Amino acid sequence: MENLGLLADGLAAALTPVNLLYAAVGVLLGTFVGVLPGIGPAMAIALLLPVTFGLEPTQAFIMFAGLYYGGMYGGSTTSILLNTPGESASVMTALEGNLMARAGRGAQALATAAIGSFVAGTIGTLLVAMFAPALADVAVEIGAPSYFALMVLALVMTTTVLGASPLRGFLSLFVGLTIGLVGLDLNTGQPRLTFGVTQLTDRLDIVVVAVGIFALGEALWVAAHLRRKPARVVPVGQPWLGRDDWRRSWKPWLRGTAYGFPFGALPAGGAELPTFLSYVTERRLARRTRRGAKGREAALRTDEFGKGAIEGVAGPEAANNASAAGMLVPMLALGLPVTATASVMLSALQGYGIQPGPQLMTDHADMVWTLLASLLVGNLLLLVLNLPLAPLWAKLLRIPRPQLYAGIIFFACLGAYATNLDPFDIGLLLLFGLLGLAMRRFGLPVLPLILGVILGPLMETKLREALTISGGDPAILWSEPLAIAIYAVLLLVLASRPLLSRWRARAEAQTVDGTDDDTDGRADGDGERAAAGTEGDQR
Amino acid sequence: MTHEVEQQPAAGWVVVAWTPDEFGQAALEHAVAAAGEKGRGVAVVNGTRGDAYVDERYAAPDRLADVTERLRATGLPHVVRQEMGRDVAEQVLDVAAELDARLVVVGLRHRSPVGKLLMGSVAQRILLTATCPVLAVKPGSQPA
Numbered sequence: 110m111e112n113l114g115l116l117a118d119g120l121a122a123a124l125t126p127v128n129l130l131y132a133a134v135g136v137l138l139g140t141f142v143g144v145l146p147g148i149g150p151a152m153a154i155a156l157l158l159p160v161t162f163g164l165e166p167t168q169a170f171i172m173f174a175g176l177y178y179g180g181m182y183g184g185s186t187t188s189i190l191l192n193t194p195g196e197s198a199s200v201m202t203a204l205e206g207n208l209m210a211r212a213g214r215g216a217q218a219l220a221t222a223a224i225g226s227f228v229a230g231t232i233g234t235l236l237v238a239m240f241a242p243a244l245a246d247v248a249v250e251i252g253a254p255s256y257f258a259l260m261v262l263a264l265v266m267t268t269t270v271l272g273a274s275p276l277r278g279f280l281s282l283f284v285g286l287t288i289g290l291v292g293l294d295l296n297t298g299q300p301r302l303t304f305g306v307t308q309l310t311d312r313l314d315i316v317v318v319a320v321g322i323f324a325l326g327e328a329l330w331v332a333a334h335l336r337r338k339p340a341r342v343v344p345v346g347q348p349w350l351g352r353d354d355w356r357r358s359w360k361p362w363l364r365g366t367a368y369g370f371p372f373g374a375l376p377a378g379g380a381e382l383p384t385f386l387s388y389v390t391e392r393r394l395a396r397r398t399r400r401g402a403k404g405r406e407a408a409l410r411t412d413e414f415g416k417g418a419i420e421g422v423a424g425p426e427a428a429n430n431a432s433a434a435g436m437l438v439p440m441l442a443l444g445l446p447v448t449a450t451a452s453v454m455l456s457a458l459q460g461y462g463i464q465p466g467p468q469l470m471t472d473h474a475d476m477v478w479t480l481l482a483s484l485l486v487g488n489l490l491l492l493v494l495n496l497p498l499a500p501l502w503a504k505l506l507r508i509p510r511p512q513l514y515a516g517i518i519f520f521a522c523l524g525a526y527a528t529n530l531d532p533f534d535i536g537l538l539l540l541f542g543l544l545g546l547a548m549r550r551f552g553l554p555v556l557p558l559i560l561g562v563i564l565g566p567l568m569e570t571k572l573r574e575a576l577t578i579s580g581g582d583p584a585i586l587w588s589e590p591l592a593i594a595i596y597a598v599l600l601l602v603l604a605s606r607p608l609l610s611r612w613r614a615r616a617e618a619q620t621v622d623g624t625d626d627d628t629d630g631r632a633d634g635d636g637e638r639a640a641a642g643t644e645g646d647q648r
Numbered sequence: 649m650t651h652e653v654e655q656q657p658a659a660g661w662v663v664v665a666w667t668p669d670e671f672g673q674a675a676l677e678h679a680v681a682a683a684g685e686k687g688r689g690v691a692v693v694n695g696t697r698g699d700a701y702v703d704e705r706y707a708a709p710d711r712l713a714d715v716t717e718r719l720r721a722t723g724l725p726h727v728v729r730q731e732m733g734r735d736v737a738e739q740v741l742d743v744a745a746e747l748d749a750r751l752v753v754v755g756l757r758h759r760s761p762v763g764k765l766l767m768g769s770v771a772q773r774i775l776l777t778a779t780c781p782v783l784a785v786k787p788g789s790q791p792a
Binding site for chain 1: 696697698699700701702703704706708732733
């Protein structure tokens, strides 16, 4: 229970007016970027990186944490009102949520999403506070070979489990790893892939890469598809829940949390799978209630799935947020990011000269606990601020894209220039922007690339470390029991992948059958890109 | 998107810049009145720049059906179009040029100083650029 004491200290630090202000700014900005499809928390944090270098790391991270949770929340608003899920994790929410909104129950859908996010986020954050320190204690003992194996696991899992095509995933991953190689070799001091350009010897700035891929790439993509038929937004009032809605929501919230957290904490994170599982579970349970129809009440709630069932919003939304919290476990305890947002946050840590890894929990305990506490605070702020503001957020969708993206490009260039005050970086930014555009065009997921850029150098350090110890004998890589276990898990996952995808395809086919024909409509526009895995996992 | 073209009116067309709100409603009523006097056709244009995720001035299919219904009730020749392009005023004027319109009707909306600073006015551009007479109306005014 020592952890809870530390968390309480963190809470005291998080509740200072200045920190509270940063949390509020983060939450509002996060919701803003979450509501707008195509812009996610990863892009927002990347854009903010240069701005926050003037802040204390703790304050910057409080803001990022708020942004992250806010982005999750905002995404659900768009899915429900517009049926254009801003990110792959919201696809399941959109399914029932939009149907609810069209059936005139949008207010309840928004409310159950918001309160479910709050419940899941709070439980998830508390679980992080329990597990992360314990894991970090163990992780300090992990040798270089096992660490290397862990990173290989994270990279391969995120590349193959998420997204539509493993081939595209690996393509993107290797491009990322290559970008991570640019610069001086840390051991020998030889320049690699610098093409004789002096600015490149100092390694590529992650801000430039992330902003280029996320912000400029998206802006160019949007510019190429500027005019699209406007979507119909379902008008909605103040979110609220009736007593019956509460009764139907709370179990899916908890079940969703139970699905989401472990999946988020695994190095194969991502909310896609748990949200899907949660949706399928809730639907099955709803059907079972109907079959067992005992009395009028049970008959009443029969299977609204396909017509807008509140369970189908409550469960996936909770799973989404719980997995968002779960992702903090590997990030804080191991220094392993598993989502795009986590990797950008990690690079922010590096920007402050803080080495991510198991030592983080002990060396920067203050910061970590304040961060966790501010996540709790941010979560509460989200609920308090956003329930009344929901109709206002929907208005954001009327911002014309040219104005919006002009602002984004402005901040992108400013950020890229501010890192080194060198116009060369603007050129690099444009280059990565074009790469980002090409990736979106050819359906390559963005997440493996960013993970490759950030984990690549870390992985190389561990690999070289291990090989130095063994004198160049690669056998050391599988010399530790943990490393062997990890590789075994990896093989198992790869072997079961065809089975998994077949099962998913079957369940998804059922999902489509079971629902209104309108759900196919989400294949237009943004949904199409999410389906192709182009959007990657932008959180 | 052409919804319905009925017989070509001998006396030419009245083009309405229509939006699914009170301004569009006023413009439509004035256009119907003006067209009815001279036996002209009514061409309804509903445009969007299509550069935002949501544009509430772009009518949903059921609102378009309502308008078509309203026009059918008048017995005048009519056409209802939805357009998407760089500039809504241009879309209206293009249709006016194409149909060789005798009159363009627009609804005028009150704009805030900040709104005037940030956004252009469709009505103003139509007034300044149209080659035919333009009738600018406000909600609440009755056709004479």
